[in-house]
Amino acid sequence: MSDYTRPTEEKLQxxxxxxxxxxxxxxxxTQAAGSGHPTSSASAADIMSVLFFHIMKYSIKEPKxxxxxxxxxxxxxxxxxxxxxxCEAGLLTEEHLLTLRKVDSIxxxxxxPRQNYIDVATGSLGQGLSVSxxxxxxxxxxxxxxxxxxxxxxxxxxxxxxxWEAASFAGYYGLDNLVAILDIxxxxxxxAAALEHKVEVYKARMEAFGFHTIVVDGxxxxxxxxxxxxxxxxxGKPTCLVxxxxxxxxYPDVEDKLDWHGKPLGAKAQAAIxxxxxxxxxxxxxxxxxxxxxxxxxxxxxxxxxxxxPPNYKLGDMHATRRIYGDALVKLGKSFPRIVAxxxxxxxxxxxxxxxxxxxxxYVECFIAEQNLVGxxxxxxxxxxxxxxxxxxxAFFTRAFDQIRMGAISQTQVNFVGSxxxxxxxxxxPSQMALEDFACFRSVPHAACFYPSDAVSAERAIELAAxxxxxxxxxxxxxNTPVIYSNDEVFEIGKGKVVRxxxxxxxxxxxxxxxxxxxxxxxxxxxxxxxxxxIVDPFxxxxxxxxxxxxxAKATGGLVVTVEDHYxxxxxxxxxxxxxxxxxxxxxxxxxxxxxxxxxxxxxxxxIYGISASHVVKAVKGLLG
Numbered sequence: 001m002s003d004y005t006r007p008t009e010e011k012l013q014x015x016x017x018x019x020x021x022x023x024x025x026x027x028x029x030t031q032a033a034g035s036g037h038p039t040s041s042a043s044a045a046d047i048m049s050v051l052f053f054h055i056m057k058y059s060i061k062e063p064k065x066x067x068x069x070x071x072x073x074x075x076x077x078x079x080x081x082x083x084x085x086x087c088e089a090g091l092l093t094e095e096h097l098l099t100l101r102k103v104d105s106i107x108x109x110x111x112x113p114r115q116n117y118i119d120v121a122t123g124s125l126g127q128g129l130s131v132s133x134x135x136x137x138x139x140x141x142x143x144x145x146x147x148x149x150x151x152x153x154x155x156x157x158x159x160x161x162x163x164w165e166a167a168s169f170a171g172y173y174g175l176d177n178l179v180a181i182l183d184i185x186x187x188x189x190x191x192a193a194a195l196e197h198k199v200e201v202y203k204a205r206m207e208a209f210g211f212h213t214i215v216v217d218g219x220x221x222x223x224x225x226x227x228x229x230x231x232x233x234x235x236g237k238p239t240c241l242v243x244x245x246x247x248x249x250x251y252p253d254v255e256d257k258l259d260w261h262g263k264p265l266g267a268k269a270q271a272a273i274x275x276x277x278x279x280x281x282x283x284x285x286x287x288x289x290x291x292x293x294x295x296x297x298x299x300x301x302x303x304x305x306x307x308x309x310p311p312n313y314k315l316g317d318m319h320a321t322r323r324i325y326g327d328a329l330v331k332l333g334k335s336f337p338r339i340v341a342x343x344x345x346x347x348x349x350x351x352x353x354x355x356x357x358x359x360x361x362x363y364v365e366c367f368i369a370e371q372n373l374v375g376x377x378x379x380x381x382x383x384x385x386x387x388x389x390x391x392x393x394x395a396f397f398t399r400a401f402d403q404i405r406m407g408a409i410s411q412t413q414v415n416f417v418g419s420x421x422x423x424x425x426x427x428x429x430p431s432q433m434a435l436e437d438f439a440c441f442r443s444v445p446h447a448a449c450f451y452p453s454d455a456v457s458a459e460r461a462i463e464l465a466a467x468x469x470x471x472x473x474x475x476x477x478x479x480n481t482p483v484i485y486s487n488d489e490v491f492e493i494g495k496g497k498v499v500r501x502x503x504x505x506x507x508x509x510x511x512x513x514x515x516x517x518x519x520x521x522x523x524x525x526x527x528x529x530x531x532x533x534x535i536v537d538p539f540x541x542x543x544x545x546x547x548x549x550x551x552x553a554k555a556t557g558g559l560v561v562t563v564e565d566h567y568x569x570x571x572x573x574x575x576x577x578x579x580x581x582x583x584x585x586x587x588x589x590x591x592x593x594x595x596x597x598x599x600x601x602x603x604x605x606x607x608i609y610g611i612s613a614s615h616v617v618k619a620v621k622g623l624l625g
Contacts, residue, residue: 015221019049020276025084030264033101039248041081043185050224052085057293063117066297074128075154076110121409126160134379136178145297152181156188165372171210178238185247206240218243308334311456318480321458322419326354328462340386350391374403394418394434415465422565429599439570441473449542450474451512460491496538496545505534507559508552515563522616546579558585568592
């Protein structure tokens, strides 16, 4: 590193002084809160001092500027050190720090975007590197900007498989603007971490995933300055700093000892403060300001994006909504260049392949690693840089549910599209059948859940999802279903459709996707017996059209049947029942899959598991007595 210039001794001492001041802040914050993580913060103090006051380029006035460096504290429980860094930088005051974990404070027990310098919520361990990889991918391939992304992880969380999914992704795409930092402080929550201080093993693992890896003393600020400089000059691959540290560094009778995880220092607090103060040569102010960044990220304003042309289908024609997803994405992509699609090696089944063929550079292959797929999507959507769609089989999103849950806390606007839903996928069998997908996504705060029943509504669902401020989930189906809506039909989130009605309807039947088709078949059979039924397509299961359901229920004497290709818990039936729960005189009969299905033809399975037209007929007649 011939171009490396060692910082002056004065600068190095200032970095040490700031690190020890942040250790003191961490003690004071957690003492005031009566809880928190001072020891996990202390191990990272020197790393944070070098990062924030010698390496990173950012703005106090605009912490989330499009061109500034990004920092993700994946070990979110160590947030006292992060808040301390922003205090030393001048964004927060020491008075702010003492509000840690208070109900009226923005300084929560783990970072959330309620703070204007936090991009994503962390603390559910193992997720930060995926999000950081998404940010870095955006910077390298879309923004083509000079900002860099830093992610600090703990050694304990490296046991999470999602870390290695992310490492594989970052290495594969050569994200040389990404720096992963492993804080190897040896101790976990209840015992030593699996590898303790075997830093060479961590090094070998990260190298195996394509990282340039540097083992460094995490308490040697000069060595850290050198390592970060080396990272900045490494091209073609990401860098990982494996930092050997000690939990509770600088705190007498606490450093490198078990049973101090997540606890304020209590009676040992003053001794810790005194010990850190003794190491400080200049208490400040230090006059250090953040390094300026190059403002070279393009200006991006996410518009109200529209399909470049309206749906164009013939009534009665048969189309699979999974295929329509790809067509709709292409129409959006022609309208706005920042539509980004991700998939987990199912693109020829979800039909995100259609988008890849049209806009190869706007498609990101994440391979069979769904947790990372979701995390990268969240990273790509950060700071409103892109409109993001993640697709795979709907069943496979369940393994990434924690990432989705954390995405909601992060206020992300990622759109999830799950295909191959329900027993109607047929011969592939139960491992591939999403039968709990709506139960998962309906539980996510503020999420919108779409279930389009034909090609027209599918295109409009994807268009509406692209503009929604929050998480969306769209369930697409494998079987072909008939076009039932005209091309100019208007769809809205939270507004259902009555697809069949008369003045003599006896029962309201609510179905969606393949079960809407079964409901229509049942209606034709029942009509021959002199029984008319009203059929409702909810379009969105969350929010569901409560007013429409109440109106239809009242019009049919309070008798309602729901039919869904989903388990009985958490899906259409419970959504409808919940909407009608305060209405007197309403009876809801719910038809759903109540057992684990098996392989077989779709029609046979729907009959066996009680969601076919014949079962709808039986349910209607049963209600009528």
